[in-house]
Amino acid sequence: MATHLLTQLEPTTRTIKRAQYEAFEFQLRSDGILVRNGSHATPEEHEYLVRMHDGVPVRCNCPADRTYSGACKHRIAVAIRQPVLQAATEREIIPDGGTLGSVADVDQAEEAEDIEECACAGLNDAFPCRECYQTGKRSLPE
Template structure:
């Protein structure tokens, strides 16, 4: 069952969760939700707790004051990549799950593993991320 089906929400809250400009960050407590629809988004930042794939609580005033899920909990529930990131505790820029870089014990940490190098596939003198990260190559100015 989808998390949204398990939350008791009004249609007004569901609509706002869809159209307001939210940013999400995975934090130790769950998901930090920032509402960028406001003039000062830093004043509209709350933490949503996720338990067993369900946003169960939010630090916003509305979650305490009203019955049912607040818009922040619904915003998390309707975005599968955000829920997946909470489970994985990290997310890639494209919304997928990021993986930790593997270090080859046979080579030093500063040398890129040749199988990870994508430099030959790139145009010009632009290095791949693995080579920049490992210090093998530098970005041109």
């Protein structure tokens, strides 16, 4: 039997409530979902990238996701909004079983910056680290 997505993410009640009432905006990108919190006076300073894996928001680059147990409000916001979750899940999968390539609206410089911050930046270019491979930032050589 499949486990409910919120059960898998183990959020607190407070996190679920905040994910429901804060004014989140979503942008689907090739590397995940950019979640902007429009509830803040400066929303551009409160946007984070939620990474997906097998239809589950598995990671966010916000400080709360790294610090606390359970999923952050950004991951929960994606999980409870069915149209956003469905679009992100469909984006992950293509008919031949592969993954999607780059999308025109992704800023190549930003993508390169993400890779440089990763532990695999100093490794042989042909082989990414596990995290970059799982999140789709880099792929294995053919």
